[in-house]
Amino acid sequence: MPLYHYKCRNCESDFEIRHSWNDKNIICLSCKSLDIYKLMNHITPVVYKNKKVVDNKKVGDEVKAAIRDGNNDLRQMKRKLKNKADKTK
Numbered sequence: 001m002p003l004y005h006y007k008c009r010n011c012e013s014d015f016e017i018r019h020s021w022n023d024k025n026i027i028c029l030s031c032k033s034l035d036i037y038k039l040m041n042h043i044t045p046v047v048y049k050n051k052k053v054v055d056n057k058k059v060g061d062e063v064k065a066a067i068r069d070g071n072n073d074l075r076q077m078k079r080k081l082k083n084k085a086d087k088t089k
Helices: 061-088
Strands: 003-008 014-018 036-039
Touching: none
Parallel strands: none
Antiparallel strands: 003 014, 003 036
């Protein structure tokens, strides 16, 4: 899932959250307000004909990094849920 950057109009905090493009009702992590807006990413990769990206990265490197980060987040979430389930037994 992609990582989105938001700003809250209520408390003015910035936060990032991973969610599906179709997810609605995203709330501020600080004050739980629905009055938030999405910020644009500061870096836009430029793809050239020779399949290189700025900073000598190959096409797909960003996607692979996002998938790797998502997998790491998923593993951490599974560990937390497993620990929580073990404590309730």
